[in-house]
Amino acid sequence: GSHEGPAKLQKQSQPGNMNVNVEQPGKFERFVAESDLMKDDENGQKASEVESNLKDVGDEEESLRNIGTPNMEVISTRIEALEKQIANLNAQLVIQQRLTNFTKTFPPVKFRDERTRKRILITGGCGFVGSHLVDKLMADGHEVLALDNYFTGRKRNVEHWIGHPNFELVHHDVVNPYFVEVDQIYHLASPASPPHYMYNPVKTIKTNTIGTINMLGLAKRVKATMLLASTSEIYGDPEVHPQPEEYWGHVNTIGPRSCYDEGKRVAESLMVAYHKQENVSIRIARIFNTFGPRMHMNDGRVVSNFIIQALQKQPITIYGDGGQTRSFQYVSDLVEGLIALMESDSFIPVNLGNPEEHTIRHFAEIIRDLVDSESQIVHMDAQPDDPHQRKPDIRRADKLLKWKPKVSMREGLQKTIEYFRGQLASGGRLDHTPKRPRNSLPGVRPPQGGVVVSKPLFVVKPDNGRANPPSRGDGYDSFDDDDIRPGPSEYIKTQQQELTQIPDSQPKCNTPRRRQDESDSKVSHLVSCQLLKNRLHNEQREKEKVERQRNELSAQLMKADREKREEIDRVKKAYEAKIQTMDNTIRELRFDESRVDITIASQMHAEDPDTIDCTALEPRMRFASPAVHSKKATAVPQRSGPELFKAQRNAMAAMNNLNSAKPIIKQKLAQTGPERLQQRINANAAAAAMKAQSPPAKRPPMQPQSVLNVSKPQHAATTHYDNAKPQQDFMLDSQTQQHHHRVTFQLPPEASGEMASPVTTTSAPVKQCVKKKRKKPILKSRSDVKTLLACLKIRKNPRVLNFANICPQKGAILLQKVTEITEVEWTEVPEEEAQGEESNDSTNSKCRKDSKDPKKLVNEKKNKP
Numbered sequence: 098g099s100h101e102g103p104a105k106l107q108k109q110s111q112p113g114n115m116n117v118n119v120e121q122p123g124k125f126e127r128f129v130a131e132s133d134l135m136k137d138d139e140n141g142q143k144a145s146e147v148e149s150n151l152k153d154v155g156d157e158e159e160s161l162r163n164i165g166t167p168n169m170e171v172i173s174t175r176i177e178a179l180e181k182q183i184a185n186l187n188a189q190l191v192i193q194q195r196l197t198n199f200t201k202t203f204p205p206v207k208f209r210d211e212r213t214r215k216r217i218l219i220t221g222g223c224g225f226v227g228s229h230l231v232d233k234l235m236a237d238g239h240e241v242l243a244l245d246n247y248f249t250g251r252k253r254n255v256e257h258w259i260g261h262p263n264f265e266l267v268h269h270d271v272v273n274p275y276f277v278e279v280d281q282i283y284h285l286a287s288p289a290s291p292p293h294y295m296y297n298p299v300k301t302i303k304t305n306t307i308g309t310i311n312m313l314g315l316a317k318r319v320k321a322t323m324l325l326a327s328t329s330e331i332y333g334d335p336e337v338h339p340q341p342e343e344y345w346g347h348v349n350t351i352g353p354r355s356c357y358d359e360g361k362r363v364a365e366s367l368m369v370a371y372h373k374q375e376n377v378s379i380r381i382a383r384i385f386n387t388f389g390p391r392m393h394m395n396d397g398r399v400v401s402n403f404i405i406q407a408l409q410k411q412p413i414t415i416y417g418d419g420g421q422t423r424s425f426q427y428v429s430d431l432v433e434g435l436i437a438l439m440e441s442d443s444f445i446p447v448n449l450g451n452p453e454e455h456t457i458r459h460f461a462e463i464i465r466d467l468v469d470s471e472s473q474i475v476h477m478d479a480q481p482d483d484p485h486q487r488k489p490d491i492r493r494a495d496k497l498l499k500w501k502p503k504v505s506m507r508e509g510l511q512k513t514i515e516y517f518r519g520q521l522a523s524g525g526r527l528d529h530t531p532k533r534p535r536n537s538l539p540g541v542r543p544p545q546g547g548v549v550v551s552k553p554l555f556v557v558k559p560d561n562g563r564a565n566p567p568s569r570g571d572g573y574d575s576f577d578d579d580d581i582r583p584g585p586s587e588y589i590k591t592q593q594q595e596l597t598q599i600p601d602s603q604p605k606c607n608t609p610r611r612r613q614d615e616s617d618s619k620v621s622h623l624v625s626c627q628l629l630k631n632r633l634h635n636e637q638r639e640k641e642k643v644e645r646q647r648n649e650l651s652a653q654l655m656k657a658d659r660e661k662r663e664e665i666d667r668v669k670k671a672y673e674a675k676i677q678t679m680d681n682t683i684r685e686l687r688f689d690e691s692r693v694d695i696t697i698a699s700q701m702h703a704e705d706p707d708t709i710d711c712t713a714l715e716p717r718m719r720f721a722s723p724a725v726h727s728k729k730a731t732a733v734p735q736r737s738g739p740e741l742f743k744a745q746r747n748a749m750a751a752m753n754n755l756n757s758a759k760p761i762i763k764q765k766l767a768q769t770g771p772e773r774l775q776q777r778i779n780a781n782a783a784a785a786a787m788k789a790q791s792p793p794a795k796r797p798p799m800q801p802q803s804v805l806n807v808s809k810p811q812h813a814a815t816t817h818y819d820n821a822k823p824q825q826d827f828m829l830d831s832q833t834q835q836h837h838h839r840v841t842f843q844l845p846p847e848a849s850g851e852m853a854s855p856v857t858t859t860s861a862p863v864k865q866c867v868k869k870k871r872k873k874p875i876l877k878s879r880s881d882v883k884t885l886l887a888c889l890k891i892r893k894n895p896r897v898l899n900f901a902n903i904c905p906q907k908g909a910i911l912l913q914k915v916t917e918i919t920e921v922e923w924t925e926v927p928e929e930e931a932q933g934e935e936s937n938d939s940t941n942s943k944c945r946k947d948s949k950d951p952k953k954l955v956n957e958k959k960n961k962p
């Protein structure tokens with residue numbers, strides 16, 4: 098029956114499936130039309146109803162399979178796969194999150210509330226000192242605004258803060274006014290390396306004077322405290338050693354360094370003037386030689402030059418005899434000193450430097466040793482106006498700020514060497530080849546030796562003919578017209594005029610070579626800025642891309658998770674349905690058992706077994722009861738003694754049958770546990786597989802109708818088993834044998850093989866069957882009981898049994914049951930009648946009481962109202 102659908106199974110399992118069609122023969126057609134079970138059981142071995150019941154259980158399993166109950170292993174494998182997939186996606190998500198956060202991760206920042214958090218402006222915030230100051234103040238939890246024109250500063254010095262809510266980077270030249278509300282201003286903007294500040298001395302002066310005025314104006318307006326990064330250079334070539342703050346200095350006002358020295362001296366003067374006149378809160382730091390990471394490789398100062406020369410095993414170049422002295426401080430000490438000064442209330446200048454003094458010759462040897470380099474030390478011409486000695490007197494800083502440098506020179510040098518080593522190893526964006534100074538630089542003396550002048554930051558030729566806007570930083574002369582900014586073309590014209598006006602004493606300044614170099618440098622600077630912008634833009638895009646990928650992965654993860662949950666739900670539901678079905682099966686079997694009990698009890702206690710009132714029972718049980726139709730049952734008239742006796746005897750026989758059914762049902766109930774069910778499922782699956790492999794068994798032709806007609810019991814029972822084809826007809830004959838009638842079947846030749854087994858057992862009495870321990874006892878299931886009870890009913894009133902939906906095998910079995918029941922009844926049939934019928938049979942060779950064609954019989958029944 099594995100080809101049947103669940104709907105058919107459901108129909109089969111309905112209790113009223115085998116209808117006792119008493120007074121509605123018109124329904125016969127409908128039964129025929131619905132006779133799905135006619136197709137059932139092409140497999141003869143399964144004719145037994147026990148097996149058919151087993152099959153029911155198997156079919157339940159099949160119906161489960163139809164709703165998607167899969168093999169547990171398959172499900173768990175699927176779930177495992179999904180879990181693996183989810184773990185995979187999780188791992189990917191973590192990686193993507195790390196990638197995403199990589200650009201977002203900032204160094205740790207202290208939390209400050211509104212009262213203690215300050216807004217701090219740092220001019221030159223992208224420079225060597227400025228960027229370290231940014232780091233320190235950011236880490237301390239302040240809001241930092243870094244201003245830079247990127248002349249010597251580099252965005253990459255502060256790129257780790259870009260995007261931080263406390264940090265802001267503004268491309269601005271302090272020569273132009275800038276308006277912002279801040280609490281403190283660190284004014285660091287100015288080139289500081291001699292080659293850099295000598296490169297454009299006018300700009301250097303403007304930055305230090307106009308830039309300082311602009312910042313002091315801002316400080317005045319917003320009442321901010323302003324710190325000026327002054328320099329030890331204001332002492333010039335000092336005649337006092339070490340240099341205290343009280344020393345006025347020794348500066349050549351027209352020397353090559355004067356643009357810087359005098360610029361810073363004016364800046365100090367401006368600070369004091371604004372303090373006295375405008376009551377601006379000021380701080381002046383006189384910074385001595387400082388070194389550390391983030392120095393530009395092309396800085397040109399002694400520390401970077403010597404370290405790179407040593408690392409590259411090139412000659413270490415000392416200007417002059419090397420007897421000049423310097424005192425070098427590490428950048429972190431300077432930053433602490435600057436902050437300490439800002440936080441103090443000292444408006445007088447304070448020296449910030451490390452008093453550890455060395456000659457440049459000794460310094461070169463120290464670096465060569467620290468680098469473990471084989472570089473030679475070579476001497477070149479001395480620098481003009483190069484201070485011969487320099488050492489800070491830091492007593493004031495100690496007294497006012499409680500500040501002293503902490504990092505020794507060697508310790509600081511180690512860190513700086515590592516930094517430059519890393520820079521060189523990473524390809525060092527700039528190749529450093531210190532060159533002799535160009536003669537043409539204005540303000541720089543004609544070469545007398547090896548002054549190291551840095552190359553332009555990025556030497557990139559302009560790829561278009563357009564004139565580039567000014568990049569030397571002095572786009573206009575602030576003194577003349579603060580509000581009018583000339584356009585690029587006018588600017589170029591002005592520059593050219595300026596250049597042609599340079600006196601003949603410096604003729605080389607006018608050469609095309611000089612202008613070209615200058616232009617290259619400006620362009621390269623612009624290009625470097627642009628490259629940086631592009632890089633940041635690309636990074637931003639990359640970040641967005643990663644973000645997108647992350648979102649996609651999240652969506653995938655959610656989808657997989659949802660699928661998993663759905664799968665689990667589905668399996669759960671399927672198993673719940675399976676359990677439900679098992680429960681139902683067990684309940685039904687229990688129900689059968691109790692029904693049998695009830696029936697037996699009814700039979701035993703009823704005076705007339707046929708008049709039991711079953712109205713209180715539910716319909717299924719009512720059907721099982723002998724009083725199938727309670728109305729009719731109660732309407733049965735009082736019977737005579739023999740009739741009653743006959744009925745009681747029949748009831749006893751029925752009771753015996755029922756008793757024999759009970760243990761079988763119990764046994765079956767015990768068998769219908771979950772394990773047993775699983776076994777059956779497996780067996781069914783195997784059988785189905787076998788069946789699929791073997792060629793389909795040849796089925797008998799479809800039998801649209803089969804009618805069992807049991808007539809009045811006084812006469813010999815005449816039954817038509819009507820197949821569509823006349824040759825399949827057979828007659829039921831009865832003979833008296835010893836004390837009871839015997840019934841024989843004549844089966845159609847093609848069915849006889851399949852039905853041999855049930856037919857041969859028909860004539861044996863019930864008790865005998867049990868005694869012989871037949872493998873297939875007659876009463877085994879509720880349908881047996883139903884059949885029996887139906888037959889009991891038939892005995893009382895002749896009826897037409899409709900077996901339209903019963904297959905031939907089952908029909909045969911049913912006939913057998915009828916025979917067994919009628920056997921009891923027919924013992925009282927008068928001998929003559931039986932013999933008369935026998936003679937009839939002998940003449941006709943077949944018992945044919947109403948010798949009508951079966952089809953005619955059907956038609957007659959249909960025509961009855």
Ligand SMILES: O=C(O)[C@H]1O[C@H](OP(=O)(O)OP(=O)(O)OC[C@H]2O[C@@H](n3ccc(=O)[nH]c3=O)[C@H](O)[C@@H]2O)[C@H](O)[C@@H](O)[C@@H]1O
Pocket residue numbers: 289290291328329330357384385386387388397398399400402403414415416417421423457480483484549
């Ligand atoms: O770093 C600093 O704090 C100071 O550096 C410079 O002052 P300077 O001492 O001239 O700095 P360097 O260029 O490093 O020169 C130091 C000494 O080393 C010598 N030197 C430099 C470079 C070189 O390759 N070889 C060499 O012998 C110089 O001639 C000089 O005597 C600036 O002028 C100051 O503004 C700044 O404050």
